[in-house]
Amino acid sequence: xxxxxxxxxxxxxxxxxxxxxxxxxxxxxxxxxxxxxxxxxxxxxxxxxxxxxxxxxxxxxxxxxxxxxxxxxxxxxxxxxxxxxxxxxxxxxxxxxxxxxxxxxxxxxxxxxxxxxxxxxxxxxxxxxxxxxxxxxxxxxxxxxxxxxxxxxxxxxxxxxxxxxxxxxxxxxxxxxxxxxxxxxxxxxxxxxxxxxxxxxxxxxxxxxxxxxxxxxxxxxxxxxxxxxxxxxxxxxxxxxxxxxxxxxxxxxxxxxxxxxxxxxxxxxxxxxxxxxxxxxxxxxxxxxxxxxxxxxxxxxxxxxxxxxxxxxxxxxxxxxxxxxxxxxxxxxxxxxxxxxxxxxxxxxxxxxxxxxxxxxxxxxxxxxxxxxxxxxxxxxxxxxxxxxxxxxxxxxxxxxxxxxxxxxxxxxxxxxxxxxxxxxxxxxxxxxxxxxxxxxxxxxxxxxxxxxxxxxx
Amino acid sequence: xxxxxxxxxxxxxxxxxxxxxxxxxxxxxxxxxxxxxxxxxxxxxxxxxxxxxxxxxxxxxxxxxxxxxxxxxxxxxxxxxxxxxxxxxxxxxxxxxxxxxxxxxxxxxxxxxxxxxxxxxxxxxxxxxxxxxxxxxxxxxxxxxxxxxxxxxxxxxxxxxxxxxxxxxxxxxx
Numbered sequence: 091x092x093x094x095x096x097x098x099x100x101x102x103x104x105x106x107x108x109x110x111x112x113x114x115x116x117x118x119x120x121x122x123x124x125x126x127x128x129x130x131x132x133x134x135x136x137x138x139x140x141x142x143x144x145x146x147x148x149x150x151x152x153x154x155x156x157x158x159x160x161x162x163x164x165x166x167x168x169x170x171x172x173x174x175x176x177x178x179x180x181x182x183x184x185x186x187x188x189x190x191x192x193x194x195x196x197x198x199x200x201x202x203x204x205x206x207x208x209x210x211x212x213x214x215x216x217x218x219x220x221x222x223x224x225x226x227x228x229x230x231x232x233x234x235x236x237x238x239x240x241x242x243x244x245x246x247x248x249x250x251x252x253x254x255x256x257x258x259x260x261x262x263x264x265x266x267x268x269x270x271x272x273x274x275x276x277x278x279x280x281x282x283x284x285x286x287x288x289x290x291x292x293x294x295x296x297x298x299x300x301x302x303x304x305x306x307x308x309x310x311x312x313x314x315x316x317x318x319x320x321x322x323x324x325x326x327x328x329x330x331x332x333x334x335x336x337x338x339x340x341x342x343x344x345x346x347x348x349x350x351x352x353x354x355x356x357x358x359x360x361x362x363x364x365x366x367x368x369x370x371x372x373x374x375x376x377x378x379x380x381x382x383x384x385x386x387x388x389x390x391x392x393x394x395x396x397x398x399x400x401x402x403x404x405x406x407x408x409x410x411x412x413x414x415x416x417x418x419x420x421x422x423x424x425x426x427x428x429x430x431x432x433x434x435x436x437x438x439x440x441x442x443x444x445x446x447x448x449x450x451x452x453x454x455x456x457x458x459x460x461x462x463x464x465x466x467x468x469x470x471x472x473x474x475x476x477x478x479x480x481x482x483x484x485x486x487x488x489x490x491x492x493x494x495x496x497x498x499x500x501x502x503x504x505x506x507x508x509x510x511x512x513x514x515x516x517x518x519x520x521x522x523x524x525x526x527x528x529x530x531x532x533x534x535x536x537x538x539x540x541x542x543x544x545x546x547x548x
Numbered sequence: 549x550x551x552x553x554x555x556x557x558x559x560x561x562x563x564x565x566x567x568x569x570x571x572x573x574x575x576x577x578x579x580x581x582x583x584x585x586x587x588x589x590x591x592x593x594x595x596x597x598x599x600x601x602x603x604x605x606x607x608x609x610x611x612x613x614x615x616x617x618x619x620x621x622x623x624x625x626x627x628x629x630x631x632x633x634x635x636x637x638x639x640x641x642x643x644x645x646x647x648x649x650x651x652x653x654x655x656x657x658x659x660x661x662x663x664x665x666x667x668x669x670x671x672x673x674x675x676x677x678x679x680x681x682x683x684x685x686x687x688x689x690x691x692x693x694x695x696x697x698x699x700x701x702x703x704x705x706x707x708x709x710x711x712x713x714x715x716x717x718x719x720x721x722x
Contacts, residue, residue, distance in 0.1 A: 415645045422642055425634055462603065544590040546599075 123511025209371020350493025613655025
């Protein structure tokens, strides 16, 4: 019908090409990030140097993990009383050396960009099984984002080899040193942990690769009808992926983030990580779409597509706030000493960041994206998107650092460097994946619906 | 009540409706409304419908709900009847969050839907009004206010209807 005439075939089969300027920016980010990381590593100080005696003492004094003993111990010690630590959370038990902070940061950036890729994966699979069509026209963006997964796998593999410098439960490897960790040995042991990590990231990477392969082979199918068989395969794959994702993402966040503090329990932790994941991934998707439109591509998308991307970002910031308060409130309200240690430690040493993240992940995006036009006008959604991106980073920082480096955190050259470096690498991988296929899945059955997408009266 | 007369074009297919609306817009004729069994989202810019202010109302109701919740809990637990629950402070702000959230949602949802009913004049026992009985089943109806079309243009409008695939072109007095 009439819709065919809106867009020429050339428009729909256009390909993205990295312009010189974009190449320079991406390369610049990688180089600057590398230099910052190197400078940060060279100027790294040993935070344990003057604390070592104290750390050592607490290790010897406290047969750590014996909860009752730790509690008694805590009541005796004035310093702990002052910090309000009831849960026996004295910071990590492992040695915090010169490069522990850098290693923890490496883990942080890898997890950060993995969450973006996984958010994109979840986005496209859940739309496929829910028969959502509106996103079809920019479907190649989440597909390209998911192409980051193998690189995240490499990063996590490297972190895994140095696991004992970050994870208390790997560090405390002798039975009898820590009762609580001993009781979790059946789950928290290195071979099982490594196998789980390999299977999860491996399956996700394979699913992402297969989704993209199907999607591109659909382009070559010649017609919508010819691609229907592939479409069905994509549906099956998506359904399987979403089921696997639900279980594996919870376990993955427990394995790689929560187990940094192995004494602590939270059954909602996986959902909490997922909330941040999806909110940020939606915002990033919207920003990439905006970037492509700025570069002169995707002329066939309209403001409604951006609007709905940021609707997701808006909705899931509320979800994040909900899960955040749910996790906090139940621990705070029920006065379980073993659990309050988690938040006590953060209040004692991470107070500013803790409140900054509540603002950056919830209040600012919630208020900033509430108005309809805020989701459609680049002046607002770019600013809020960047706030969300930084907020998600701080969120992960506050999740990871207390367990990895205790109170010896700082945000300096290494931290900024790693983020800039990985931003550059991520941008390169995503943009290269975008340039390798049509920007539009031309034979996708829902493409028509997507081209007609509208969010109502303007 | 004065009666109004409408020019009606009845269609089987939503794409034909869109075609007709585009041609009518080019002629400078504004459709009063389109009735159909399911929504056509992209139709709104063509109908030149003004943006609803219902969202503003929803925000106000939500804010009112949040304010009510905070005021009530503060008054009750802070001043009128302080209670010691688990040794927590008398004004535990984290505790407020779920209640405030629920009250915000409750007020926003009920306020918005009631406002919608009042504005659209929906009430129990209202006699429904249909341009064509089949509009709830499989027929799309474009209605044009006859008074707003110049007498000489009426045949052109009907011509557009026929040309774009209307299976029936009529008039209806309401």
